Structure formats: C-alpha cells, structure tokens
Amino acid sequence: MKIVDLQVIPFWVSRKLYRNGEILPETKVVQTVTKITTDEGAEGYYFGGEGPLEQDGMSAEQRAFLEERIKPLVLGQDPFDREKFWHWMWPANANMPENLLSVLDMALWDLQARAFGVPVHKLLGGCREKVKAYASTQHSMGTPEVYAQHALECKRKGYKAYKIHPYYYWNPVTGKPDLGRPSPIDQQIATCRLVREAVGDDMVLMYDPYGTYRTYEEALKV
Structure with a gap:
C-alpha cells in the first residue's frame, strides 16, 4: 500500500467564538479537513489543525505548506510508516511546524484504523468500551x-x-x-x-x- 495523494479541503462554517469572558456574535470561519489516499483505496482524515485547538481550520499558508512541502515527501511511501516520517521531519522542526506534522500523523492513524476496520484506540491497545465524561x-x-x-x-x-x-x-x-x-x-x-x-x-x-x-x-x- 502506497500513499498517492494528500489534500487539504477548506470549507466555511458558522461559529460563535468565546473570548475574554463573553460569547461573540456568530461569524463565518474557515475549517479544514486533511485527506490522505492510498493506491488500495484506503483513506485517512484529520479535522482542523491550525494549532492546539482542533476547532480551528488551517490558514492558507499552512494548507500550502502541507500540500507543497510535506506532500512530496510522503507520496509513494507506506502509510503505516508514521515513525519514519517523524524521523525525517522532526530534525527540521524549525522549518516544519509541529502542528502540521501532527495533522499528517493523525490522518495516518485514522487511515490505518479504517484499513483494519477498527477504532484508533484499538490500534493503541485500548480495551475500554466506555470512559467517564467530565x-x-x-x-x-x-x-x-x-x-x-x-x-x-x-x-x-x-x-x-x-x-x-x-x-x-x-x-x-x-x-x-x-x-x-x-x-x-x-x-x-x-x-x-x-x-x-x-x-x-x-x-x-x-x-x-x-x-x-x-x-x-x-x-x-x-
């Protein structure tokens, strides 16, 4: 199985932002979904990625970085080789934004889980069927x-x-x-x-x- 495409798909959503103790009027913001596709039809997705809060879509500059800088590195590679990609890119962290490496990593986790037909937590060894909410x-x-x-x-x-x-x-x-x-x-x-x-x-x-x-x-x- 080889990676054949990486896309970042932007779209508009309505959202009420919360800032400095108050809810701001509803606005339109750009959200993003990153999609990785393989030659065997397996796909993986990641929602958001602008920073530590997944509710934020990536900026135009970040989308371009993923598609122009990171995509060429992973095309033709085995999508299960996540750690190899980190070893390639982490030494260049000053030029490779950490949040964008995380977008790639989590989309690949999603891809493997979908390919195996199990939730990601099962790949990680999870055995619980439910967790407590807070x-x-x-x-x-x-x-x-x-x-x-x-x-x-x-x-x-x-x-x-x-x-x-x-x-x-x-x-x-x-x-x-x-x-x-x-x-x-x-x-x-x-x-x-x-x-x-x-x-x-x-x-x-x-x-x-x-x-x-x-x-x-x-x-x-x-």
Whole structure:
C-alpha cells in the first residue's frame, strides 16, 4: 500500500467564538479537513489543525505548506510508516511546524484504523468500551462566582468531575484583557475555593492553568 495523494479541503462554517469572558456574535470561519489516499483505496482524515485547538481550520499558508512541502515527501511511501516520517521531519522542526506534522500523523492513524476496520484506540491497545465524561470550562469565563455557578449547574446535570480553566491574560475584576498579567493568582485561588464550596466534596475537580505562571513560587502558591 502506497500513499498517492494528500489534500487539504477548506470549507466555511458558522461559529460563535468565546473570548475574554463573553460569547461573540456568530461569524463565518474557515475549517479544514486533511485527506490522505492510498493506491488500495484506503483513506485517512484529520479535522482542523491550525494549532492546539482542533476547532480551528488551517490558514492558507499552512494548507500550502502541507500540500507543497510535506506532500512530496510522503507520496509513494507506506502509510503505516508514521515513525519514519517523524524521523525525517522532526530534525527540521524549525522549518516544519509541529502542528502540521501532527495533522499528517493523525490522518495516518485514522487511515490505518479504517484499513483494519477498527477504532484508533484499538490500534493503541485500548480495551475500554466506555470512559467517564467530565465537564470543562473555557478560560476567562467570568468572576469566581460565575465559575462556581457553572460548576453547580454541571453537577446538577449529572457530571461527577469538573475541570477549571482559569484566567488567561484577562482580569476578572475589570472584565477586560490584561496582557501584562498572564495569571491573576489571587482570583484563581478564589475561583478554586468557591467552586469547591459550591459542589461539595463529592465532585472531582481538575485544574488547567495553561502554563501561564511566571515563577515556580506562583505555581506553588496556587
């Protein structure tokens, strides 16, 4: 089996963006699907890829990079040789954006799973038939009280666990962006305390601060 084509297919979707504590008006954004095809008809797909959030489609420059720089390297190759492609491209990481290597890698995982007729998690050795769900927030969702109320609503809906994404370059006191202060430590601690008080001790809480603390001491304090 050999790779015969790699395409990036852009299309428009409607989306309401969430930014700095508020939902913005609905807009049209470009989303992308990457498709890899083989000479035996097997296909693999990946949705998104602009960055760490799959909800974002790739830019025109990123699409061109995949089709003009990465595609020629993999045409004619065995689609199951994913690690070989990483060894080829990772040393050139300064010129090969990591997120685009991930797009290629995950589309190839999807291709192999489809070719074998199994889910990707089976290829990875997974044996579970189901996993527990948990509720999760956006970052900079509002005041600590807003987080606490949201957590309580999620608990009432049956969630047993809740992940807090706190403030990210945003001041919960003024309700405005704050580019000079990545993480308002005191408000983040207040958020955690209020959420715990709201949901009680029988709900699992998780915390993802986006790695924005400036010092070890700040992280330790939280």
